[in-house]
Amino acid sequence: MTATPQPSEALATAKTPRTERGRKTLRLILDAAAEEFGARGYHEGSIARIAQRASVAIGSFYTYFDSKEAVFRALVADMSRQVREHVVPFILAAPDRLAGERAGLSAYLDFVRTHKALYRIIDESAFVAEDAYRRHYVDVADGYATSLEQAFGRGEVSDGDWQVRAWAIMGMNVFLGLKFGVWDDARPVEEIAAAAHALITNGLAPRA
Amino acid sequence: MTATPQPSEALATAKTPRTERGRKTLRLILDAAAEEFGARGYHEGSIARIAQRASVAIGSFYTYFDSKEAVFRALVADMSRQVREHVVPFILAAPDRLAGERAGLSAYLDFVRTHKALYRIIDESAFVAEDAYRRHYVDVADGYATSLEQAFGRGEVSDGDWQVRAWAIMGMNVFLGLKFGVWDDARPVEEIAAAAHALITNGLAPRA
């Protein structure tokens, strides 16, 4: 899908490319893998096709990755980073946490709509690389919880159970992303974000 | 895992058992499949092992299902039904919709904690049988939306975007189920449900 800016700060292993040519090939393979897995899913996706998409021989694939699962893991880490890098700035730019929530959801839905394949990869990691999946969501949730608690310190949100709130809001966003991002992109993201924002801010209780 | 009460109202196909013996075997296979897929996941799970768990020959499996995917689909439909049958009564028994939301989440978390494998099956269906997965969530969401709208009619909740709300709340529950049901069952379900209830009812806005 999208070209991977830097194949992440991959802590040099034996398979880390040492020359310019190598780095270029690695990037090619990583992008090809994202396309392949995004389109066919992990189990339907094949190394042969990844190599083909990357215009590289099968053997070259194994110069950079130990196995099919290894690329997949590398990909998950990469996607995870990309999503955050895209969304976080919007949250930070907002005047307060609740406005940030809304801006963040908008940005997230945008990202999902333009990267449907990547979305699938992260989701599928739950069954291919549970630990990577868990790490992704636990990271996000913890960031969320901290951020909310700080907002509480500034009087922007009420007191409450930060962990539960973080997971709840995260789940909300993920499902809205699935429904209104991946499956159905007819409605404008702003509209969805606004409705969700209203729900998160005031809840369902009838107006007093 | 749990014995399947009735292999659902399977609309008689060519593979539908015609004798008592047949029905019994089908149930055996279905339950064995639930165990196998629950424990190993779809791709790791094998027909041979399913047959073994059911104490049945591989060939018998194919007497009742056309393929590996076919059992899996049958299973998803069955689980989907089971979850709803377990949770809905709690919601209906509650005095009002918001209390029902809380009771429903409690019941859901309970169910998840005692059926972790089944939970996994539904989730994995997203990649094995997208349509079945979609159907499951769309059904639940629609039920939710309708229910909320009726509650609005009774003055129990404020007005709003029913679809967005339904998907948001559903996502919330699913993620809370994942985090506090499957991954971490240390905290009492009531506590989680209470916190979530507070969030859904009043939102995050600071107390006026």
Added chain:
DNA sequence: TCCAGAGTTGAATCCTGGTTCAGGTTTCAG
């Protein structure tokens, strides 16, 4: 310029596991 190491190549190997099938055995309506 030179060459050791870094990269590249793709046919061949290997293995897993879904699916088939050719015979039995059991059930049950008539």
Added chain:
DNA sequence: CTGAAACCTGAACCAGGATTCAACTCTGGA
């Protein structure tokens, strides 16, 4: 009782696809 339909059995077949490997070509530092 009886035979046709239902069921059961599990070894054998086979396709798909991950991984290996031995021979070859670039790259870049000295």
